Amino acid sequence: MTTYTGHRVEDDEDFILEQLLPLIIDYAGASDTPTEVVTFAVFLTLATILQTQGLSRDVLVRAIDAARLQPHEIHNELEGLQ
Numbered sequence: 001m002t003t004y005t006g007h008r009v010e011d012d013e014d015f016i017l018e019q020l021l022p023l024i025i026d027y028a029g030a031s032d033t034p035t036e037v038v039t040f041a042v043f044l045t046l047a048t049i050l051q052t053q054g055l056s057r058d059v060l061v062r063a064i065d066a067a068r069l070q071p072h073e074i075h076n077e078l079e080g081l082q
Contacts, residue, residue, distance in 0.1 A: 024038050024042060
């Protein structure tokens with residue numbers, strides 16, 4: 001997999017919080033699907049794309065572990081989007 005030096009997740013925070021998450025939440029509401037189901041489907045799709053680009057399962061799992069937030073942090077983020 002290509003290494004993207006000089007790029008940080010934080011650089012995309014505005015896109016993720018202001019565009020991507022609202023799209024997921026809006027779609028879930030419009031389709032009467034639980035938000036977590038839509039979010040998980042998006043996650044699986046993106047994980048598959050990353051794996052086809054050479055990201056190993058081990059790196060993906062380590063990234064998930066490193067990104068753990070406390071439940072109240074996640075709830076507060078989602079509350080602000082609704």
